[in-house]
Amino acid sequence: MGSKKLLQKSHYCTISAKARVISDETRAVRLANLTGNQSKHSALQKTQDVLDHKQSNNSNSPKYGNKKLPNALIVGVKKGGTRAVLEFIRIHPDVRALGTEPHFFDRNYDKGLDWYRGLMPRTLDSQITMEKTPSYFVTREAPRRISNMSRETKLIVVVRNPVTRAISDYTQTLSKKPDIPSFEELAFKNRSQGIVDTSWNAIRIGMYILHLENWLQYFRLSQIHFVSGERLITDPAGELGRVQDFLGLKRIITDKHFYFNRTKGFPCLKKPESSSQPRCLGKSKGRTHVQIDQEVIEQLREFYRPFNVKFYEMVGHDFRWD
Numbered sequence: 001m002g003s004k005k006l007l008q009k010s011h012y013c014t015i016s017a018k019a020r021v022i023s024d025e026t027r028a029v030r031l032a033n034l035t036g037n038q039s040k041h042s043a044l045q046k047t048q049d050v051l052d053h054k055q056s057n058n059s060n061s062p063k064y065g066n067k068k069l070p071n072a073l074i075v076g077v078k079k080g081g082t083r084a085v086l087e088f089i090r091i092h093p094d095v096r097a098l099g100t101e102p103h104f105f106d107r108n109y110d111k112g113l114d115w116y117r118g119l120m121p122r123t124l125d126s127q128i129t130m131e132k133t134p135s136y137f138v139t140r141e142a143p144r145r146i147s148n149m150s151r152e153t154k155l156i157v158v159v160r161n162p163v164t165r166a167i168s169d170y171t172q173t174l175s176k177k178p179d180i181p182s183f184e185e186l187a188f189k190n191r192s193q194g195i196v197d198t199s200w201n202a203i204r205i206g207m208y209i210l211h212l213e214n215w216l217q218y219f220r221l222s223q224i225h226f227v228s229g230e231r232l233i234t235d236p237a238g239e240l241g242r243v244q245d246f247l248g249l250k251r252i253i254t255d256k257h258f259y260f261n262r263t264k265g266f267p268c269l270k271k272p273e274s275s276s277q278p279r280c281l282g283k284s285k286g287r288t289h290v291q292i293d294q295e296v297i298e299q300l301r302e303f304y305r306p307f308n309v310k311f312y313e314m315v316g317h318d319f320r321w322d
């Protein structure tokens with residue numbers, strides 16, 4: 001076999017090994033989130049050990065290294081574009097990330113930090129460990145718990161127009177439970193009087209300033225980086241450039257890594273040479289949204305406006321959601 005073919009073959013093996021690792025890892029964390037029992041957790045640990053072994057056979061991964069608690073977390077927001085940020089940043093050679101959402105600081109906190117650390121990929125000292133769980137942003141206890149782990153944790157929040165975010169959230173729920181009430185019914189306590197139901201999660205999550213105030217009790221604003229969910233779609237390289245700066249990483253991910261996939265309607269990662277792996281996000285990202293009456297959208301815009309303005313003032317950036 002010629003040297004070029006050999007190279008291509010080993011590259012292909014690395015990619016398919018990585019794909020296997022990701023699907024095993026997904027199974028492992030899902031298991032932990034679905035069950036609360038101890039024997040399943042040791043099964044999870046075993047699966048994770050197998051993953052580590054597989055990853056150590058992957059030439060892209062360190063042969064040695066340690067499982068470390070994350071230095072950086074993507075803490076929100078749900079439907080903001082958190083998966084895209086994680087999948088894009090993890091192509092950086094100095095980043096290793098858990099592919100699935102461990103929900104440690106909300107649902108699995110009682111399992112302890114050792115359990116959490118055990119889920120993480122092995123990293124060299126120079127590498128950053130990351131995970132993403134979008135529900136952390138709206139979990140009251142999450143900032144305190146994360147600051148107890150390390151006060152130096154870097155936090156990333158992907159924010160998006162709260163009205164579009166709410167519709168995206170509802171569209172996702174509807175895809176799983178087709179019998180739920182209409183968006184309008186859930187969004188308002190009294191629609192004719194314009195009284196919004198702030199107890200509905202799809203609405204509450206978008207009141208970003210309220211959640212942010214909770215985080216600022218434990219973290220400095222400079223420890224939190226806000227990614228624009230809108231610009232992440234129109235200029236992924238620009239947003240990822242700022243994420244790399246924030247994480248203290250060399251800017252390796254650039255516009256050379258992205259292309260706009262017309263079928264998907266979103267930016268995707270360029271395929272590494274000779275790989276058959278899809279590099280666009282899955283079907284649950286970029287769903288066609290439920291059609292919502294323009295008047296309802298206007299009412300929600302009005303509702304969010306004061307919260308948005310306070311949020312812009314606090315973070316020093318106008319996201320232009322009006």
Ligand SMILES: Nc1ncnc2c1ncn2[C@@H]1O[C@H](COP(=O)(O)OS(=O)(=O)O)[C@@H](OP(=O)(O)O)[C@H]1O
Pocket residue numbers: 077078079080081082083084134168169229232233266267268280281284285286287
């Ligand atoms: N490159 C790329 N490809 C696909 N989708 C992209 C991308 N960049 C951002 N987005 C937007 O990400 C939205 C899903 O957000 P999350 O990943 O945070 O969702 S989740 O909370 O993890 O379910 C998803 O929301 P919907 O379009 O409403 O499905 C996308 O708009």
